[in-house]
Each structure stands twice: as structure tokens, then as C-alpha cells.
Amino acid sequence: MLVLTACRFGFEGRPGPFDAPSFAGDSTDSVRDSVVDSVGDGAIDGLPALCPVTYTNYSGHKYRYDTMSTIWTTAQTNCLSDQVMGSSLYTHLAVVGDMAEVGVIQSNFTGNGNVWIGLSDRSVDGTFVWVTTEATAGFPPATGGPWTTNEPSGNTGENCGYEGAFGFNDGLCTPNFHYVCECDTSPDAPANY
Numbered sequence: 001m002l003v004l005t006a007c008r009f010g011f012e013g014r015p016g017p018f019d020a021p022s023f024a025g026d027s028t029d030s031v032r033d034s035v036v037d038s039v040g041d042g043a044i045d046g047l048p049a050l051c052p053v054t055y056t057n058y059s060g061h062k063y064r065y066d067t068m069s070t071i072w073t074t075a076q077t078n079c080l081s082d083q084v085m086g087s088s089l090y091t092h093l094a095v096v097g098d099m100a101e102v103g104v105i106q107s108n109f110t111g112n113g114n115v116w117i118g119l120s121d122r123s124v125d126g127t128f129v130w131v132t133t134e135a136t137a138g139f140p141p142a143t144g145g146p147w148t149t150n151e152p153s154g155n156t157g158e159n160c161g162y163e164g165a166f167g168f169n170d171g172l173c174t175p176n177f178h179y180v181c182e183c184d185t186s187p188d189a190p191a192n193y
């Protein structure tokens with residue numbers, strides 16, 4: 001069943017909660033296309049808050065650490081495809097919203113090397129943004145912590161963010177790194193990347 005879900009998402013291109021057109025007879029898509037988010041928190045009204053069973057709790061955050069080494073875009077696609085159909089929650093590369101969350105990622109996932117996170121300046125060079133609509137109050141700042149010393153350094157050449165043992169860095173999007181997916185209430189924001 002999980003494989004079938006992933007294939008369905010893939011056929012429609014970039015997966016998203018309000019994907020269109022719906023598959024004929026696909027009740028789950030019909031539900032998604034007709035519901036609203038009256039609270040404005042990104043969670044779809046009336047749907048259960050379900051994260052995939054492969055996501056587990058780390059200090060209040062729901063993550064899935066994947067030791068498959070891949071490029072940034074594939075990591076994000078893989079995280080998106082985890083999403084439970086009919087859930088009000090979303091999966092995506094981890095959005096690391098404050099220094100406490102930086103620490104959670106470091107404590108649990110960077111011991112075996114760098115991990116891709118959902119940060120990039122692929123859309124507007126020099127402006128690093130997250131892959132979802134989550135409001136992070138300007139985090140990370142343009143320079144200083146959580147950026148590693150003298151980062152971000154990449155200008156037009158390094159557009160994808162990863163976290164390592166010493167903090168964030170911007171790098172080429174093409175190395176093969178492990179990655180961390182997150183499940184939360186904020187939907188994917190494809191215009192950001």
C-alpha cells in the first residue's frame with residue numbers, strides 16, 4: 001500500500017496537498033481538493049493528524065532519518081512521498097526552526113556525516129529559505145550561528161543547505177548525503193525552491 005501511494009504521488013509530479021487534477025474515483029484526492037484550512041495553520045480541517053509510522057519523536061519533533069545517500073532534490077522528493085494520504089500533516093525535508101532544533105538534529109543524526117535539511121537559496125540566490133510555509137522568525141540569520149564559521153559561502157555555486165557536526169553549511173546540491181525528513185503541520189512551499 002505504501003508503494004502504491006508513492007507511485008500515485010509521483011505520477012502527478014510534485015506531491016502536494018491540493019494537487020490537481022484529482023484521479024477519477026480517488027476519494028482521498030477529492031477530499032483534499034475540497035477541504036479548507038479555516039484556522040490558517042496549514043492543517044486541513046476535519047482530517048486526522050497522522051504522521052507515517054516510520055517517523056518517530058525526537059524532543060517533540062517527528063523525524064525520519066534516512067541513511068540512503070542521495071542528492072538534495074531526491075531527498076526532498078522522498079520526504080514528500082512519505083505523506084499519509086488523507087492526513088492533515090505533511091512530510092518534507094526537516095525545517096530546523098531554532099537553535100534548539102539544530103541541537104536535536106546534531107544530537108541524533110550528524111554523527112555519521114552531513115545530513116540534508118530543507119534549506120536552500122535555489123529560488124533567490126543569497127536568500128536561504130525553508131521548503132515549507134513554516135514561520136521561523138527569520139531563522140537562520142544571514143550569517144552567524146547556526147551557520148558554521150564563514151558560511152554561507154557558496155554564492156551562485158552552492159545552493160543547498162545541510163547540517164553537519166558544527167552547524168549549517170551551504171553546498172552544491174549534488175553530493176550524496178543522508179537526510180532528515182520531518183512531519184508537521186506546515187505544507188510544502190514549492191515556490192521556495
Ligand SMILES: [Ca+2]
Pocket residue numbers: 061094095096097101182184
Ligand atoms: Ca522542525
Ligand SMILES: [Ca+2]
Pocket residue numbers: 151152153154158169170171
Ligand atoms: Ca558553503
